[in-house]
Structure formats: structure tokens, C-alpha cells
Amino acid sequence: MGLSKKVKKLAIIDACVDTPEEIILAADLVPHRLFGDPSLPHSAADEHVPPTHCVWTRNILEQGLRGLPGDIAGLLSIHGCDCTNRQFDIWLDSVKADFMYFLNSPLKRNNTALKFFSEDLKEFALQLEEYFKVEITDEKLHESIVLMNKIRETLKTISEFRNKMILKYSELHELLKLVLTSDKSQALKICEDKLEELKTRDSFSESHLKRILLTGSVLDDTSFIKQLENTGFHIVIDDLCLGTHYFWNTIEESGDPIKAIAQYHLEKPIYSTKVPSHARYEYMKTLIDAYSVEGVVNIAQKFCESVLYDHPFLKTKFKELNIPYLFVEKEYNREAYKQLSTRFDAFAEII
Amino acid sequence: MSTEEEPKRRKVLDATLGLKNIMGRHFLAIEQAYRDGKPTAWATSGTPVELLYTMDVQPMLPENSATVSAAQHLSKNFIEIAEEQGFSYDLCSYFKTNIGAVAENAEMIKGGTRKPTFMLSSDVICDTHVDWFQTQAERMKVPHFTIDVPHIVSNTNQRQYEYYKKYVSEQLWELMDFIEVHTGHKLDIEKAKKVARNSYELGTLWQEIFDLRKNIPCPVSTRDTFGGLFPLFTMTGLKAPIRLYKRMYREAKERVDDGIGALREEKYRLAFEGIPFWYNLKFFSKLEQWGAIIVYETYTYAFSKYVNPNVTEQMVISKPIEAMSELMLKFWYIYDLQTRIKKYKEMVDEWKVDGVLLHNNMSCRPNSCGLYDLKRHLQEDYDIPCLIIDCDMNDPRKMNETQLENKLSSFFELLEQRK
Ligand code: SF4
Numbered sequence: 031m032g033l034s035k036k037v038k039k040l041a042i043i044d045a046c047v048d049t050p051e052e053i054i055l056a057a058d059l060v061p062h063r064l065f066g067d068p069s070l071p072h073s074a075a076d077e078h079v080p081p082t083h084c085v086w087t088r089n090i091l092e093q094g095l096r097g098l099p100g101d102i103a104g105l106l107s108i109h110g111c112d113c114t115n116r117q118f119d120i121w122l123d124s125v126k127a128d129f130m131y132f133l134n135s136p137l138k139r140n141n142t143a144l145k146f147f148s149e150d151l152k153e154f155a156l157q158l159e160e161y162f163k164v165e166i167t168d169e170k171l172h173e174s175i176v177l178m179n180k181i182r183e184t185l186k187t188i189s190e191f192r193n194k195m196i197l198k199y200s201e202l203h204e205l206l207k208l209v210l211t212s213d214k215s216q217a218l219k220i221c222e223d224k225l226e227e228l229k230t231r232d233s234f235s236e237s238h239l240k241r242i243l244l245t246g247s248v249l250d251d252t253s254f255i256k257q258l259e260n261t262g263f264h265i266v267i268d269d270l271c272l273g274t275h276y277f278w279n280t281i282e283e284s285g286d287p288i289k290a291i292a293q294y295h296l297e298k299p300i301y302s303t304k305v306p307s308h309a310r311y312e313y314m315k316t317l318i319d320a321y322s323v324e325g326v327v328n329i330a331q332k333f334c335e336s337v338l339y340d341h342p343f344l345k346t347k348f349k350e351l352n353i354p355y356l357f358v359e360k361e362y363n364r365e366a367y368k369q370l371s372t373r374f375d376a377f378a379e380i381i
Numbered sequence: 382m383s384t385e386e387e388p389k390r391r392k393v394l395d396a397t398l399g400l401k402n403i404m405g406r407h408f409l410a411i412e413q414a415y416r417d418g419k420p421t422a423w424a425t426s427g428t429p430v431e432l433l434y435t436m437d438v439q440p441m442l443p444e445n446s447a448t449v450s451a452a453q454h455l456s457k458n459f460i461e462i463a464e465e466q467g468f469s470y471d472l473c474s475y476f477k478t479n480i481g482a483v484a485e486n487a488e489m490i491k492g493g494t495r496k497p498t499f500m501l502s503s504d505v506i507c508d509t510h511v512d513w514f515q516t517q518a519e520r521m522k523v524p525h526f527t528i529d530v531p532h533i534v535s536n537t538n539q540r541q542y543e544y545y546k547k548y549v550s551e552q553l554w555e556l557m558d559f560i561e562v563h564t565g566h567k568l569d570i571e572k573a574k575k576v577a578r579n580s581y582e583l584g585t586l587w588q589e590i591f592d593l594r595k596n597i598p599c600p601v602s603t604r605d606t607f608g609g610l611f612p613l614f615t616m617t618g619l620k621a622p623i624r625l626y627k628r629m630y631r632e633a634k635e636r637v638d639d640g641i642g643a644l645r646e647e648k649y650r651l652a653f654e655g656i657p658f659w660y661n662l663k664f665f666s667k668l669e670q671w672g673a674i675i676v677y678e679t680y681t682y683a684f685s686k687y688v689n690p691n692v693t694e695q696m697v698i699s700k701p702i703e704a705m706s707e708l709m710l711k712f713w714y715i716y717d718l719q720t721r722i723k724k725y726k727e728m729v730d731e732w733k734v735d736g737v738l739l740h741n742n743m744s745c746r747p748n749s750c751g752l753y754d755l756k757r758h759l760q761e762d763y764d765i766p767c768l769i770i771d772c773d774m775n776d777p778r779k780m781n782e783t784q785l786e787n788k789l790s791s792f793f794e795l796l797e798q799r800k
């Protein structure tokens with residue numbers, strides 16, 4: 031894809047991974063997902079958001095209020111939870127990027143929702159075309175679908191090295207963050223190189239590590255993942271947006287590309303903001319069997335209602351399944367992570 | 382009565398006393414439905430309860446039941462039961478009240494509710510509604526239908542609005558199929574028209590009562606509106622509450638004609654944003670010690686529903702589904718920030734409001750999001766004094782009365798200086 035000229039980025043606020051990156055690429059823009067920065071104090075965001083609101087969206091808003099980097103040409107926010115949805119108006123009012131779109135990724139996953147989502151994706155494409163004076167053709171969309179599918183397939187193959195005790199999730203996590211902020215042709219190259227390198231690596235020797243499945247809210251601070259790993263866990267598989275949800279499925283390469291993109295998002299592993307969120311359990315159950323998982327760790331960002339509502343259901347289900355389950359709420363700053371160590375240690379011991 | 386003998390405040394409207402009867406009828410209708418084997422449904426606020434009445438399904442609104450628990454000081458216990466089950470301290474206290482009440486098998490008069498034939502929720506107001514019914518439907522093993530309502534933001538354009546509306550309409554048709562499958566009841570168009578007409582009349586009557594509150598002195602206080610609101614949730618589409626609202630209107634109008642206010646000496650006229658503290662309604666009476674009366678509550682006004690100028694009486698009757706879709710997409714409770722600020726300014730002018738109390742509800746993310754920005758705009762752009770109150774509508778543990786009184790005291794000092 032011709033992105034050699036001056037690269038323009040579109041900032042993304044996404045509680046999951048519902049961003050139609052293919053459309054953004056077809057508009058000659060680079061999708062640039064915003065990640066939290068746990069070192070940031072929230073002084074500006076606190077003026078806009080009450081203390082009982084999700085710590086992650088507060089952190090992202092803080093970054094917006096302090097000023098996004100100069101190469102960001104606009105912003106896309108995806109329908110997620112009450113916090114992401116309602117805060118979009120605060121962005122419009124106080125951050126004021128030149129181009130701002132709120133994409134209503136549907137709650138439900140049926141044909142009516144599919145038709146609706148396709149319409150909203152078309153509207154998004156239209157507004158990109160009008161604002162950035164570009165043409166989003168079916169050919170360009172097809173080209174970006176093929177590129178993104180290659181990235182997804184490569185990532186899925188890479189992810190399997192976790193099962194072979196060669197790759198840690200923290201390393202995959204860093205790679206995913208790079209993919210979500212880079213020009214995608216470069217991202218593919220990075221993924222392919224990583225795959226080649228992994229093929230030559232030996233498995234790590236820490237055989238005492240407990241094989242866990244990690245689930246929960248959007249977890250985008252790699253140092254938190256590393257802390258978990260350092261407590262004696264190997265995150266052999268996950269049910270996370272910055273994880274399998276991003277690469278588990280691929281997009282149909284024939285037919286109407288917009289519809290195919292919409293369909294992909296309604297068929298990929300479900301997140302807690304969608305309905306029925308309890309279906310997350312079914313997905314996890316298949317992963318537990320396939321990856322010989324010994325325990326499940328569910329991490330909620332503090333005040334993440336979507337995950338908080340699901341927790342008692344999951345607790346009951348994992349008990350029935352006889353799988354050890356740990357639920358933890360986390361703040362969005364590294365000092366606070368340390369206090370969680372004792373809980374992680376205790377859990378490692380019972381597995 | 383001579384002036385000296387007149388109390389500082391007047392009692393509630395006589396008509397409001399009839400509310401107990403009306404709500405009693407609602408609970409009796411539920412009991413009757415179970416006796417007769419008639420289908421029942423739980424519904425969240427913001428869903429088209431009219432459709433349930435039209436298809437002969439008896440609605441029950443667990444949010445409403447949760448307030449009943451709170452008013453009897455039972456909510457704290459129910460909330461703690463839910464927390465013991467693993468539901469976080471930070472989740473919605475209506476939801477937790479319901480979890481506890483169901484677990485305890487509480488009677489309906491204590492805020493309990495019964496297993497319905499199906500559940501109907503929507504994300505139009507909050508995610509909680511959907512998660513709540515998903516949880517309870519799973520536990521009670523009943524089917525659950527959710528209406529996915531696209532979220533309107535300050536830069537949504539007309540083109541988007543049109544396909545949002547189409548999406549909601551299509552789901553309402555699906556809902557009717559769902560109801561038919563689970564109850565065997567079909568849509569009766571003539572009944573639909575009758576219910577729609579009643580609903581429209583009820584909503585607009587409520588607005589007319591609110592219009593009377595524009596008068597100085599204000600004839601109606603929160604003593605009438607906080608309770609008076611319930612038929613709008615639970616009985617919209619029926620005849621009985623219309624008669625009650627008509628009586629309320631007539632009595633309030635008489636007060637206006639006689640120059641009588643709900644408060645004898647009305648000094649400050651306030652607006653209240655958010656849900657009241659159901660376990661401590663006395664708080665609102667306390668405002669009277671400063672000579673203040675609440676003349677407008679966005680929450681109680683919002684559920685009059687018919688505030689969308691696109692929705693006319695004619696449309697409600699001839700195209701009920703289209704009207705319902707429009708109504709679900711635009712109403713007070715879900716206005717985008719820009720519209721919310723604009724409507725606030727209009728309201729403050731029309732109801733001659735001196736200051737606004739904003740309830741930062743720790744239970745309710747959607748209601749409290751944007752509250753700080755609303756306050757900033759009202760103060761900076763329009764010089765309207767505002768006070769944020771941190772509290773919770775159903776969880777008494779989250780109310781700090783002393784702090785609240787101190788804050789109010791300073792606020793009234795400020796208002797005094799502006800007089
Ligand atoms: S962490 Fe939870 S509350 Fe926060 S944005 Fe994500 S889904 Fe919403």
C-alpha cells in the first residue's frame with residue numbers, strides 16, 4: 031500500500047478490537063490505537079470524569095486533553111461501554127480533533143445488526159472520503175483485507191508458540207501493540223520476521239510455570255502482564271482484545287468487502303460489552319481444553335462494569351468446571367499493581 | 382386559613398394521595414396475571430412498555446421495585462446480599478437491590494418481584510439494564526430480548542439518524558415476533574392504537590403539570606413528582622393513571638389561579654438533575670429550610686417521553702412502531718452533551734431557575750458522565766449556579782448527610798449573594 035508520502039494517522043479509542051482497520055487503510059491512513067500510559071497522573075481528566083468511572087478511559091482522555099501527537103489527523107471512537115460511549119462527547123467538546131467519528135458497533139450479533147453495522151461502516155467510509163478527499167474503492171478495501179488477514183494468520187501462528195513454551199504472552203502483547211500503531215505493511219514484515227525467529231528458538235526452561243488463561247477488560251500495559259508472568263504464570267492462551275480476539279478469525283475475501291468486515295466483527299470472539307457476554311465463557315471453555323489450562327485469571331480495570339457484571343457468573347461456571355479462578359480489579363498505575371502480588375502468589379499456590 | 386396559621390409548606394396535592402391506589406392496582410394486576418396464567422415480562426425503563434400492554438403481557442419494572450425497597454429502608458440489606466454473591470460495591474444499586482430481593486424472595490410490597498415469562502431490556506439508557514437482565518434471565522431460565530439502540534453523539538448527522546431509526550424499528554418488529562413465540566399473543570392493531578393514544582395523553586398531561594410549575598410560586602413540589610412519576614414507567618398505555626394526572630393538573634391549576642405555591646415563601650427555585658435518593662426523600666424537604674423548592678427534575682420530566690418534536694399525536698397513533706423508534710433515540714435521559722447543555726439553558730429560562738443541583742450518582746455511569754462538563758458550561762457560558770452532590774439513589778451507605786448539608790449551606794449563601 032502506498033503509504034510512503036506524508037503518513038497521516040487516525041487515532042482509535044476502542045474498548046475491544048472492533049475497529050475496521052481495513053477501511054482506514056483504504057483511505058490511505060494509518061490506524062493508530064491509543065494505549066493507556068500508567069505513568070500519567072489524571073489531573074486534566076479528573077476535571078471531566080467523576081472518580082467512579084473506568085480508569086482506562088480516564089487515562090486515554092487525559093492523553094487527549096494534554097494533546098495528541100501532531101501526526102494524528104483525526105479520531106475514531108468505537109461503541110463500547112457506557113464510559114467510552116458517553117465520553118465521546120467530552121472529546122468532541124474539549125479535545126476537538128478535526129475529524130471525529132463515533133462508530134456504533136452493534137451490541138447484538140444477528141442479521142439485523144449486520145445490516146446496521148454495514149450501514150454505519152459505509153457512513154464512516156463516506157465521511158473519511160469527504161474529509162480526507164480520498165476514494166475508498168472496493169479494490170483498495172480488498173487489498174487491505176488481504177493484508178490484514180495475512181497479519182492475523184501470522185499472529186495466530188506466532189501465538190501458538192505460547193503453547194510450545196517458546197513465547198511469553200508479554201512478548202506477543204508488545205508485538206500486538208506495535209501492529210496496532212504501525213503502518214500495516216511494515217507490521218506484516220515485523221510479524222513474519224518474528225515468526226521466523228521463533229522457529230529457531232528453544233523452549234524456555236521454567237517448567238514450574240502454571241499454565242493460565244487470562245481474560246478481563248482491555249489490558250494494555252505490558253508491564254502488568256510481565257508482573258503476572260513473574261509471579262509464576264505462563265499465559266498460554268487468552269480471551270482478550272489485545273490477544274486472540276484480534277487474530278482468531280479472518281475476513282471473507284470475496285463478496286462485498288464492507289459486509290465482510292462487518293460480518294467478521296460479529297463473528298469473532300465476543301467481549302463483555304456485547305450480547306450475550308456470557309458467551310465469553312463458552313469460548314474460554316474450548317480454549318481451556320485445547321491448551322491444557324490449569325487456571326483462569328480475570329482482571330477488571332477498576333470500575334469496568336462490563337467485566338464486573340460477568341464475574342459472579344464466571345466464578346460459578348469455573349467452579350462447576352473445577353478450574354481455579356481468580357478475579358482481580360486493578361488500578362491504572364504501576365505502584366498499585368505491586369499490591370496485587372500477594373493475591374497472584376496465593377493463586378499460583380492453589381493451582 | 383389566615384396567613385399566620387398557614388404552614389411553611391403545603392401538603393402534597395390531594396390527587397397525589399391517589400397514587401397509592403394506582404400503584405396498588407398495578408401490583409394487583411401483576412398478582413392477577415399470575416393467577417390467570419397470563420404472560421408477564423420484566424422490562425427496563427426506556428423500553429416500549431406500551432408494546433407489552435398491547436400484546437396483553439403484564440409488565441413489571443424491577444427498577445421501580447428497587448425504589449420501593451429503598452423507600453422502606455430495605456435496599457441496603459439487599460445490596461449487601463448481592464455483594465456477598467460477588468457483585469462489586471461499585472455496580473448499580475438498583476441492580477443489586479433486585480439481586481438481593483430476588484435472593485430473599487421478598488414480597489412485592491417490599492420491592493420483590495416474580496419470575497416472568499420473559500425479560501425485555503435495552504441499552505438505550507445504560508449497559509446495566511442489559512447485563513442485569515442477562516444475569517437474571519440466566520438464573521431464572523427465562524428468555525431475554527434486548528433492543529440495541531445506537532448511541533447518538535453530539536455530531537451524529539441526519540443520515541445516520543435515519544438508519545439508526547430503521548435499526549430500532551426492525552428490532553421492534555423482531556420483538557413482536559419474539560413475544561408471539563413465547564406467549565402466543567399476536568399484535569392487535571386496534572389495541573395498539575388505543576394504548577398509544579393513552580400513552581401519549583399520559584405523557585403530555587405530565588408535561589402540562591410541569592408547565593404549571595413555571596409559575597411563581599411553583600404549585601407542585603417533588604412530593605408530588607417523585608412518586609407521581611411511577612405510572613409513567615409502569616402503566617403507560619392504561620387509562621387509570623390518566624385520570625390521576627388530570628386530577629393533579631386541575632388541583633395544581635387551582636393553586637396557580639389562586640397564587641398559591643407548594644412552598645409558602647418561595648425564595649429559591651432549583652432544578653434537580655439525576656435520580657432522587659429514594660431512601661432519604663426527607664432530604665428534599667430539608668431544602669425548604671432555606672426557602673428553596675425544586676421546580677424541575679430532568680429525571681421525572683424525561684419519562685413523559687413525548688418531548689421529541691418529530692413525534693406527533695397523529696404519528697403515535699398511525700405509525701406506533703416508527704414513533705416508538707424515534708422516542709427511543711431521543712429523550713432527556715440520553716441527550717448528547719451539546720443538546721443537554723442547550724436544553725438545560727432553555728429549561729433554566731422557562732422555569733425561572735436560580736440554581737441547579739446535579740446528582741453525581743455513584744451507581745450510574747451514564748448519568749454522571751458529562752455532568753462536570755454540563756456544570757462548567759452552565760456556569761461559565763450562562764452564569765447559572767450549580768452544585769454537584771455526590772451520592773447514590775438506592776445505596777444509603779453512599780450518602781454523607783453532614784457533608785451534603787454543609788455544601789448546600791454554602792450554595793444557598795452564594796444564591797443569597799446573587800439576589
Ligand atoms: S475497561 Fe471496561 S469500562 Fe473501561 S472502556 Fe473497557 S469496557 Fe469500558
Ligand code: SF4
Binds near residue numbers: 474656747748
Ligand atoms: S441507575 Fe443508572 S446504571 Fe442503574 S439502572 Fe438506572 S440508568 Fe442504569
